[in-house]
Amino acid sequence: MRLTLRQLSYFLALAEERHFGRAAERVHVSQPALSMQIREMEETLDAVLFERHPREVRLTAEGREVELRARRILAEVTELEAAARQRGLAQRVNLGVIPTVAPYLLPEVLPLLRARDISRDLRVREATTDILLSALDRGQIDAAVIAAPQAVAGLKLVPLFSDRFLLAGRESMLSAAGTEALRPVALDPDRLLLLDEGHCLADQALEVCGMDRRQARLDLGASSLTTLCGLAGQGLGMTFLPEIAWRQERAAAPGLAVRRFSTPEPARQIMLARRAASSASDWFEDLARMLAQAGETLTGLARAAVPA
Structure with a gap:
């Protein structure tokens, strides 16, 4: 047998x-x-x-x-x-996207994908970075949009755009914090709201603040930026808001105000990853260009509305 x-x-x-x-x-x-x-x-x-x-x-x-x-x-x-699949007329691409990117970038990029190739069958999976990297390694997805270091063993990483962080909270709380709060390392850990463990955005926020999770006493275990922004808009604390999320979350939380951090502004690099061993093809380069275009549009809107 x-x-x-x-x-x-x-x-x-x-x-x-x-x-x-x-x-x-x-x-x-x-x-x-x-x-x-x-x-x-x-x-x-x-x-x-x-x-x-x-x-x-x-x-x-x-x-x-x-x-x-x-x-x-x-x-x-x-x-x-x-x-x-790539040789066929209908090409299926299984794409993974981290939760702090998917709700904001996908609505911008999907119209671009449809205009570019209406026969492409795009299937999207939203999950945290560790789950997506594991799925990528196992061949369960073809590519992943992540915020990652410059090198990951076995992966080909293409930079898409730089997504700067804004400080978000109720106007009265931001004003009371003063200009000192615009330096991440000077933020009061008692007022910092974080996403649940496993979300790379929370780890990045702690890193730029020079803190560990035990110091952030308002760690509420929230699983989405929308939840954090709603709490911040109610005056329960302050949080890090990526530029690509600014337009959507500002509209969803009327009480939310934002400030731009002092130079050098903290940021994350959004990348498109695929397995290094997989054969490169046109769909990967096309997808990278369209994701980069959508990201630049969203970050450009935030930078115009919230100047340094």
């Missing part, structure tokens, strides 16, 4: 979930069906791939070796499927 791609995908699901029930739910099969496929795989390889425990399973040494090979095989299959 030969191994199948289905067995490899079931194997990886079980290796990641470490539980037969969760793995079966993830790949949309019954638990007995998944168990049977894993047993057949072990018989084919003449190896025990998992240690079975009452509440979880763990990879054996042989299982870890199979995991490395299975990931490479499925990544190659994904690349083959992507290449086949």
Whole structure:
């Protein structure tokens, strides 16, 4: 009996979930069906791939070796499927976007994409950076819009635009804070509102302020910028607002005011990433240009409305 791609995908699901029930739910099969496929795989390889425990399973040494090979095989299959799609008339692109970019950039870029190529089938996944990088590595998405360091192993990164941070809060709170608050390192940690852990924007805000999360006492675990801006507009604190979000969040929170930080203004670099091993094609360069154009439009509006 030969191994199948289905067995490899079931194997990886079980290796990641470490539980037969969760793995079966993830790949949309019954638990007995998944168990049977894993047993057949072990018989084919003449190896025990998992240690079975009452509440979880763990990879054996042989299982870890199979995991490395299975990931490479499925990544190659994904690349083959992507290449086949690119030769067809309708090209599907699976794009991941971080949550502090997606609600603002996508409404601007989608009309550009439609005008450029109405046959392109764009599927968007919104998730935090670590989830997107993992999905990119596994071949589950073709590209990702992230705010990342200059280099990430195994990825090709194309800079799109620089997104500066604004200080947002109720007018009375910003005025009371004075010009000293326009230096990030001088911000009062008692008044700083942050996104939940896992959002790179929160980490970037803490970094430019020279703080750690324990110092930010108004860490409310918010999962969206809209929530933070609503709280800030009510006078519950101040937060970092990216320029691309300024127009939308300012309209959604009438009590919200913004100030521009002193020079040098803190900023994040928005990038488009793909796997370095994947073959470059026109869609990636086209997508990068359109994302950059949309980003420059949004940041330009913010810079015109909120001068230094």
